[in-house]
Amino acid sequence: MNPELITDNLSYFLFGAWPNGGAMGGLLLTLWMSFVACILASILGLAGGIALTMGSPGLRAALESAIAVLRGIPVIMLIFWCYFLLPVLFGLNVPGVATVIAALALINAAYLSQAVRAGLAAIGPGQWHAGLALGLTRWKTLRLVILPQGLRIMLPSFINQWVTLIKDTSLAFIVGVPELTMVSGQVNNREQVYPLQIYLFTAILYFLLCAGLSTFARQSERWWNPRHKGARHA
């Protein structure tokens, strides 16, 4: 074991070549990609789940098949596709970071829209009937009655999906994005002596991030949502 190996390269692990005037990298880039992709995936997933609940049969069928395809291929293949198609679609050079964010947002939105649909369905028809009986439109019932209850039920699914997304940012190195896993590989190639130590350190950083998020989420859920009160069937 050689602790200097980690301390000497610590800034590279955490920020990549950024402090030396290069592009942002390392743990910071992992955090940044995760943050943006999580927000995009959550918005798209919410929209997708609502469309699966409220949309016309044609729209629902189209969405269902798109989701089935997204769930049927590995994330790496999706990253390849985005890497190849985004520049074709937009006619300009799309940086690797944006490619990976797009792929991760898409695949996680696919999973989340199914969780959102299930969460909305779990509210039960009684709440819909009550909203409509009060003279609310379908959309107002959704916004004022169903969503406030449904979001609480969905929260655990969202957090699980965010953890999955953070872990999947490690696939970005396949297209040469210098996030934490890629940077660890570079340190490993340079040092050539202590691969176990390097990758263990990387794993610990990811563990703190993911386990921290799950624990924090479980705590806040308990505080925010004691025993899913009132969120079951009417």
Added chain:
Amino acid sequence: MTPPLWLGQTWLAPKYLGALFSGLLLTAWLAFLVCLLATLLGVVLTAMTESRYLGLRSAARFFISVHRNTPLMVQVLLWYFGVPNLLPEEAMLWLNTPHTLALPLGLEPAWPSYEFLSAWISLSLYSASFIAGELASGLRAVSHGQREAARALGLRPWQELRHVILPQALAYVRQPLIGQYTGAIKNTSLTMAIGVAELSYRSRQVESETLLTFQAFAVATALYLLLILASQWFGHSQKPIWGASR
């Protein structure tokens, strides 16, 4: 009508289709071995989490948490680059030299590369930590009254497990287990990073040799979809091994 420029000029030559197909076979074979080992380990882990000994319970919980909360990619790299450092030199030498195992019927399986072995181990440990979770929630889904009823009938603990708990728990976990197995198929794509020539690796290889990006990725994507849909269909079409279906 000429195809659009980005589609390239030609379709893939048979040689490249063959390369993609060999990638598919390796993906399927690796995924099969992973599902096998992961299920065995998952059962052991579940038994540990249900154990009466605190040490076993905490060890299993630690294992599961560590494997679920770190990226599979890092675990694969750790096994591929890190573990050889821990093993004695002779062991690595032995692993890297081909050995033959003569089986009856003239079968001589090829000696697996260290890439393949480390991929198999790391993917199996990762999947096992998720399968253990599914199995444990399957056990928990069987209501407590069922256990009490079994005990009231005078069944021994193993009889209770064999005739009352497991048939119901297995019916609960069928769906989630199929999900984990298809997840394992998709996870094999990560092993391209350590040079296992599975389907994703082959698609990248074909793409860079032919520059027919669209064709290479389209064929690989179609093969993945076929493999995953076929295994889902197979999983649902099987009669329950044990006990009632739901």
